Amino acid sequence: MSDPLAPLVDLPGVADAVARARDAVVAVHNHPVNRRGWPASAAEAGLRAARASAALDGAPLTPTNEELVTDPVLAGAVRAADEASRLLGVWRAAPLQALARLHMVAAADLVPADRHGEELGRPRTDEGVAARLSLLADLATGGTSVPAPVLVAVVHGELLTLAPFPTANGVVARAAARLAAVASGLDPKGLAVPEVGHLRRAGEYRAAAEGFAGGSVEGITAWLLHCCAQWETGAREGTSIAEART
Numbered sequence: 001m002s003d004p005l006a007p008l009v010d011l012p013g014v015a016d017a018v019a020r021a022r023d024a025v026v027a028v029h030n031h032p033v034n035r036r037g038w039p040a041s042a043a044e045a046g047l048r049a050a051r052a053s054a055a056l057d058g059a060p061l062t063p064t065n066e067e068l069v070t071d072p073v074l075a076g077a078v079r080a081a082d083e084a085s086r087l088l089g090v091w092r093a094a095p096l097q098a099l100a101r102l103h104m105v106a107a108a109d110l111v112p113a114d115r116h117g118e119e120l121g122r123p124r125t126d127e128g129v130a131a132r133l134s135l136l137a138d139l140a141t142g143g144t145s146v147p148a149p150v151l152v153a154v155v156h157g158e159l160l161t162l163a164p165f166p167t168a169n170g171v172v173a174r175a176a177a178r179l180a181a182v183a184s185g186l187d188p189k190g191l192a193v194p195e196v197g198h199l200r201r202a203g204e205y206r207a208a209a210e211g212f213a214g215g216s217v218e219g220i221t222a223w224l225l226h227c228c229a230q231w232e233t234g235a236r237e238g239t240s241i242a243e244a245r246t
Contacts, residue, residue: 005139005146005154011221014150017228021149021186024235028191033242042190044241046085046178050077052195053174056202072109076168079105080175085190091179095137099123099159102175107168123164132162140180148186153227155180157212174198186231193237197230205230 009015028034034041054077055061083105091098100121111119123133135143136158144151159173174195181187198205208226211219 003144003146004135005144005150008150008154008220008224009146011217011224014221014224014228017225018147018149021228021231021235022147024232025187025192025238028235028238028242029187029189031239031242033245034189034191037245038189038191040245041238041241045191045193045238046081047078048193048237048241049174049178049195050074050081052193052199053077053171055199056174056195056205057168057170073168073171075109076106077171077175079108080171081178084175084179087179088182091176092141092183095140095176096123096133098179099133099164099172099176102172103165103168106171106175107165110167119166129162129164132158133164140183148181148184149228149231150224151184152177152180152186153224156227157209157223160209161213191238191241192231192234193241194227194230194234196237197233200233201226201230 156177212223
């Protein structure tokens, strides 16, 4: 069977962007602080990622101390970041189950309590969405051999495009992208914070996501280049975390 994502690697500039993203993330992992003390760096990276992810969906940029979190989007993003740390095995075996769990925690404060059973963790069932989610799950579990940054960008872009849940699709898409980055070996310890890059270039992020959803060669290329570039930005953020701990 042919690899459905293989043509993406040959799009203009993608191979070079992939190499830069990989090199940047490797440098964070090789930082002296992260050779042994990486769990503390990863915890801080996860919190910064949650904060930026929530801000992209309209939450205020407030501290990520859980005791201070009152905004429902930010609270959900923090819970999703925490939950993702326990979902790696599930993602590798059954990505759709991991997505359902991410939505359950991300949207818990956005859905009335009497509708939790009907809406939380339940993606739309129309044929087009179900088929594309199934294909995405296949890709995430070995159905492609493209470089990890490309796969991660596709996971992210597809979930934004499909918006499979009634709420919190942005937070879920970005949390799933982090999971895919860990599982694929792009960022195995979760030390980079690409969400900060997406937030700093929020207009570009949204435009690139729309281009990906449109399906044109130009749109897909722009999305891949944007995502790779934000892994470089996220690596710099990860380095700043490590430097602050020296």
